[in-house]
Amino acid sequence: MNKKIIVTGGAGYIGSHTVVELVAAGYEPVIIDDFRNSRSWIIDRIAELTGKSPLGYAVDCADEKEVLSVFRNHNDIAGVIHFAAYKAVGESVQKPTMYYQNNIGSLCTVLNAMKETGISNLVFSSSCTVYGQPDKPEVTENTLIQKANSPYGDTKIICERIVESVLASGQNIKGALLRYFNPIGAHPTSKLGELPNGIPNNLVPYITQTAAGLREQLVVNGNDYNTPDGTNIRDYIHVVDLAKAHVKAIEWLERQTKNCCEAFNLGTGKGSSVLEIIHNFEKVNGVKLNYKIGPRRAGDVEQIFANPSKAEKELGWKCQYSVADALKHSWDWEKTL
Numbered sequence: 001m002n003k004k005i006i007v008t009g010g011a012g013y014i015g016s017h018t019v020v021e022l023v024a025a026g027y028e029p030v031i032i033d034d035f036r037n038s039r040s041w042i043i044d045r046i047a048e049l050t051g052k053s054p055l056g057y058a059v060d061c062a063d064e065k066e067v068l069s070v071f072r073n074h075n076d077i078a079g080v081i082h083f084a085a086y087k088a089v090g091e092s093v094q095k096p097t098m099y100y101q102n103n104i105g106s107l108c109t110v111l112n113a114m115k116e117t118g119i120s121n122l123v124f125s126s127s128c129t130v131y132g133q134p135d136k137p138e139v140t141e142n143t144l145i146q147k148a149n150s151p152y153g154d155t156k157i158i159c160e161r162i163v164e165s166v167l168a169s170g171q172n173i174k175g176a177l178l179r180y181f182n183p184i185g186a187h188p189t190s191k192l193g194e195l196p197n198g199i200p201n202n203l204v205p206y207i208t209q210t211a212a213g214l215r216e217q218l219v220v221n222g223n224d225y226n227t228p229d230g231t232n233i234r235d236y237i238h239v240v241d242l243a244k245a246h247v248k249a250i251e252w253l254e255r256q257t258k259n260c261c262e263a264f265n266l267g268t269g270k271g272s273s274v275l276e277i278i279h280n281f282e283k284v285n286g287v288k289l290n291y292k293i294g295p296r297r298a299g300d301v302e303q304i305f306a307n308p309s310k311a312e313k314e315l316g317w318k319c320q321y322s323v324a325d326a327l328k329h330s331w332d333w334e335k336t337l
C-alpha cells in the first residue's frame with residue numbers, strides 16, 4: 001500500500017507538478033483543492049502523466065470541518081504538503097485582509113487537523129520573500145528575516161512562526177519550511193504549467209503572454225538599480241526541480257527521529273537580471289520580445305539569490321534544469337493554451 005500524502009493546493013502550479021513527482025516516487029497523493037487558483041482539467045493532465053487518477057476533494061482549506069473529515073477519511077497518511085494560499089504580491093497590497101485571513105487561516109486549519117489525527121510530517125510552502133531586501137544578495141537560511149515588503153510576504157513570515165510555535169507547544173510536528181525563490185517554467189511534456197488568473201503579476205508568464213500576442217508589450221520595472229544592467233536580479237528555479245525538492249523534503253521528514261522545524265532555500269544559487277531573462281527567452285525560443293523600460297515597481301527587492309547548499313546537503317537535492325530549459329518549457333506550454 002503506497003504511503004498517502006495530503007497535498008493542499010495540489011491542482012495549482014507547483015502543487016500539480018509536485019503531485020506528479022510524488023506518484024513517480026511511489027507515494028499516493030490526496031489532493032485538497034477548491035480550484036480557485038486552478039482548473040479541474042489539471043487533475044486529468046496529472047492522470048495522463050502518471051497513469052493514475054489522484055484522489056481529490058474540492059474543499060476550502062480554511063474550512064475546519066471539511067478538512068478534518070478528509071483527514072479522518074484516510075488513516076494511513078504519512079505527511080502533509082501545504083501549498084494552498086494566495087500568492088500575488090501586488091494583489092496582497094490591495095487586499096491585505098483576504099491574504100491574512102486565507103493564508104494564515106488555512107495553515108491553522110491544517111495544523112489542527114494534523115493534531116486531531118496524529119500526523120506529524122508537514123512540508124510548508126514558504127518563500128524567499130521572508131528575507132525582504134537582504135544586506136547581501138546571496139542568502140542562507142540564517143540570513144536575517146526582515147520586515148516583509150508586502151502582506152503576502154508577511155503571511156509567510158507569520159506562518160513560519162506558527163509552525164515553530166506549534167512545535168514549541170508540544171504538538172508532535174516535524175516541519176520543513178521550503179523557501180522558494182522564483183518558480184518558472186512548465187512540465188517538459190507541456191501537459192502542466194502556470195495558469196495565471198487575469199493579467200500576470202510575475203515576469204515569465206507576462207513574457208510568454210507578450211510573445212503569444214495576448215499582451216501588447218512587456219514593461220521592465222526600472223533599470224536604475226545598483227546591478228550590472230540596472231534591472232532587478234532574482235534566482236529563477238524550474239518548477240520541476242522545485243517539485244522534486246518537495247519529495248526529498250517528505251523523505252527527509254520520514255528520516256527524522258525527533259520533532260523539528262527546519263527551513264531550506266530552494267533556488268539554483270545563481271541570479272539572473274530581468275534583461276538577462278528577456279534576452280535568454282528570445283535566444284532560446286527564437287522570438288523577438290516587445291518590451292520597454294518603465295518605472296520601478298513598489299515593493300521590489302533589488303537583488304536576491306539563494307545559497308542552496310543546506311538543501312543540497314541535507315535533502316540530497318540539486319537543480320537539474322537550467323534557466324534556459326525553464327524559458328523553453330514555459331514558451332512550449334504557452335503555445336498549447
Ligand code: WQD
Pocket residue numbers: 087088089126127128129180181182183201202203204206218219220221222232233234274297300
Ligand atoms: C521578478 C522581477 C519585477 C513583471 C515572486 C512571487 C513571490 C515569490 C518570489 C514564491 C521583478 C520584474 C515583473 C513585469 C517586470 N515566489 N517584472 N515586469 O516579485 O520576485 O516575486 O517570486 O513564493 O510569490 O511573486 O517575482 O516575477 O513578479 O518579478 O519587470 O511585467 O521581474 O519588477 O524585478 P517577484 P516577479
